[in-house]
Amino acid sequence: MTYDEDKIPEILDKSKNIAVVGISEKKERDSYGVSEYLKSKGFNIIPINPGLKEWNGIKAYPDLSSLPKDIKIDIVDIFRKSDAVLPIVREAIKLKPSTVWMQEGVINDEAASLAKENGMNVVMDRCIMKEHRKLKR
Numbered sequence: 469m470t471y472d473e474d475k476i477p478e479i480l481d482k483s484k485n486i487a488v489v490g491i492s493e494k495k496e497r498d499s500y501g502v503s504e505y506l507k508s509k510g511f512n513i514i515p516i517n518p519g520l521k522e523w524n525g526i527k528a529y530p531d532l533s534s535l536p537k538d539i540k541i542d543i544v545d546i547f548r549k550s551d552a553v554l555p556i557v558r559e560a561i562k563l564k565p566s567t568v569w570m571q572e573g574v575i576n577d578e579a580a581s582l583a584k585e586n587g588m589n590v591v592m593d594r595c596i597m598k599e600h601r602k603l604k605r
Contacts, residue, residue, distance in 0.1 A: 471580055471590035472567070476599050479567050479589055483542035486596075487532060487565070489516040489556050490547035491523055498571070499547040502597040509600060514539060532559040541565040545596055546574055553579040561586045569596055 472479070486506060491513075492499045504524070507513050515523035518530035529535055532544065544560045546553055546569065553576040560568055560583070567589040570576065580590045591599075 475589055477603055480600055485512045485541050486543045486545050487514040487516050487541045488545045491515040491517050505597045543567045543569050545569045547571050550574050550576045557583050
């Protein structure tokens with residue numbers, strides 16, 4: 469099933485604030501490298517990980533529900549196992565981001581359908597960093 473892959477250029481162009489669910493402080497993890505890349509390209513990273521107080525000097529939050537109401541999220545970028553995605557999307561619905569992005573290898577059709585039903589773009593099984601690099605060539 470395809471979702472909003474055709475909208476990736478527009479999504480990345482119009483987005484500024486990215487909540488990264490499952491971000492790691494370990495430099496060898498994909499979530500660390502991807503987040504660092506996005507930050508270097510001018511995106512605001514909002515780290516979401518219950519085990520972190522901060523990520524690279526940025527305050528981290530245990531979950532999406534803990535975000536202050538004044539933080540607008542454009543993309544919820546998910547670095548979690550596929551079977552952990554549905555509760556994250558349920559939380560995301562309350563924040564009304566424009567996009568739910570499931571990283572490479574993260575596939576959950578039920579969560580994707582729920583996000584679509586709630587008016588969000590869905591990108592699934594794609595690396596946001598690789599997609600951004602393709603556009604900037």
